[in-house]
Amino acid sequence: MLTIKNLHASVDGKEILRGIDLTVNPGEIHAIMGPNGAGKSTLSNVLAGREGYEITQGEVIYKGENLLELEPEERAQRGVFLAFQYPVEIPGVSNVYLLKAALNAVRKYQGLEEVDAMDFLTLVREKMKLVKMNEEFLHRNVNEGFSGGEKKRNEILQMAVLEPALAILDETDSGLDIDALRTVSEGVNALRAEDRSIVMITHYQRLLDHIVPDFVHVLSEGRIVKSGDKELAKELEKSGYSWIHDAPEGETA
Amino acid sequence: MKQLTDITTPFDDIAASKTLPGQDIDWLQQLREQARAQFQRQGLPSKKVEDWKYTSLWALSQEVFTHEAGASQLDEMRCSQTALLETAYRLVIVDGQFSAELSHIDGLETGLTVQPLSQAFSKTKSVLGQQVTLEKAGLNALNTMLMTEGAYIQVTANTKVSKPVELLVINTGETDKLATHLRHVIDIAENAELTLVEHYVSLADDSVGLTDVISEVNLAENARLNHFKLQHESLSHYHVATLAGKQASSSIWHTNNISLGAKLARNDIHSQLLGEQAHVTMDGLYLVAGKQHVDNHTRIDHAVPNTTSEEIYKGVLDGDSHAVFNGKVIVHKDAQKTDANQSNRNLLLSRTCEIDTKPEMEIYADDVKCGHGSTVGQLDEQQLFFLRARGMNETSARSLLTYAFAVEVLQRISDMPIRQALSNVIETRLPRGV
Structure with missing residues (x-):
């Protein structure tokens, strides 16, 4: 699905990612954890194609294609989905319009016909149940006036409608109270599938209690310094991130 | 001369x-x-x-x-x-x-x-x-x-x-x-x-x-x-x-x-x-490109007490176009309890377009509620990236955000057939792609 090899990326000449290696197979859930400033958000932004990052070394292969050569929309059309840490508000664009336009962009790439309005509503109503959103949200402007939890649920709703092959969840747990966290996690869990991979980027272990990953990686200073299973996250919870600076170079699984 | x-x-x-x-x-x-x-x-x-x-x-x-x-x-x-x-x-x-x-x-x-x-x-x-x-x-x-x-x-x-x-x-x-x-x-x-x-x-x-x-x-x-x-x-x-x-x-x-x-x-x-109790709403929208020049001068005279006015003018400028907005609200002496609000917001899509905007209020009464302001901005890069990350190509995303900016003026129209008809005309004037 996704192979990241020796990825180096800089922002304004400052190197943030300093040699990331990661392989994600279909159906796997990977958690990437790390302290602030480790490069977590840079990694998700680079994968989604946000401007302002210079790739100085390495490559990212997604389904056999060089991902870094593609425009953000081309990545999305091929099934890469980024759930934003800070979902933007778009006054003047309704949620339903966005969802339909996004779905049709993906379908167009896949050579499918655009969905008609009735079929689309049926589909989206089904998906809204996953994240416990009521229909009123469809007709509100994208994220405008939404609470933090509503914004994150909205991201997962978009994921549910687009059914991506690879979802990158950037700090999806940030700013959520425990009920919202549970709703969002249930939504994500419902979307687990054999042909769908998920990369969760998070500072805190608590998200992993709800969405249990197959692999956990610790990112520090732009490198993955340790990899393991979900037990690694528990270890981090206990001892914090301070120990990683003492870890010997290259101790990765 | x-x-x-x-x-x-x-x-x-x-x-x-x-x-x-x-x-x-x-x-x-x-x-x-x-x-x-x-x-x-x-x-x-x-x-x-x-x-x-x-x-x-x-x-x-x-x-x-x-x-x-x-x-x-x-x-x-x-x-x-x-x-x-x-x-x-x-x-x-x-x-x-x-x-x-x-x-x-x-x-x-x-x-x-x-x-x-x-x-x-x-x-x-x-x-x-x-x-x-x-x-x-x-x-x-x-x-x-x-x-x-x-x-x-x-x-x-x-x-x-x-x-x-x-x-x-x-x-x-x-x-x-x-x-x-x-x-x-x-x-x-x-x-x-x-x-x-x-x-x-x-x-x-x-x-x-x-x-x-x-x-x-x-x-x-x-x-x-x-x-x-x-x-x-x-x-x-x-x-x-x-x-x-x-x-x-x-x-x-x-x-x-x-x-x-x-x-x-x-x-x-x-x-x-x-x-007294008279009300005026002055809304406007201008979409200009190429070498077009559009100038809107508005003036509202609150001549007596207890009158209200509301004004939103929005503009989208592309190419080498030039837009002018001058909105004058005059609250005359003794026109107490006037409530007047005015704004002019502009979206610039090119580096070579020009906007001259001047909201003005002249207030000669002391018990009034008046506000005005103007803004000039570009498309928001965060919004643009978000839409592209959802699969929309750049042209469509720009077009959609431009429409979203303009649509506020249309949303204030309560007559639905007229709103829809105007919306259809405006869509033909957006960059291609939506």
């Missing part, structure tokens, strides 16, 4: 020699004479006049316009396709001339009069020339000495007109450099209500011509006028317009001024709130 007096088209000679309608009406003849004398003295305003600082009429003054239109070949079907509204009373003016065949003004409901001005001058004395002054540097004198056609609309007391009236003003482009001077007189009596659309359109993409129009509005006590203007003329056309109204107590005037076309478009919009 405050005036442009070296004007290529001999407008004043034409006014003297042309057979104009209403020549048997004394007061009208006098008014035209005064206007002609005034125009001979003052010509057209130059950029030295404060209100014309950013808009030059020099190019207009150097054009050779004709005032004789050929007979046009416009058929009913083409006319209907051009109209904004399907269900409406329709008065059609083609190349400056009223078309009885294309108009739908037979069988009007009781209480509503819609007539071509050329046949109704005698009825207009109480309104015509009352909302605008000839002395003001501008185009009032030009229009008054040459006005030949337009609409006379009258709604009698307590009549709520069931269908909108569309004034459809079509330039066919068949007569090169045709100048048309139109005057609309709109008189709404006590407790009456009307929805009116002024619609200016060219059939040929690059025809050159001049539309010079003044709309005068009189709203009696508790009258209500929902007043739309859509200007969608050729990108080589000149459009100069004044929209001026006086409002009695508890009257409501909603104006919505959408400017998409013309090489040069200037609108002067003026409301005088003369009775």
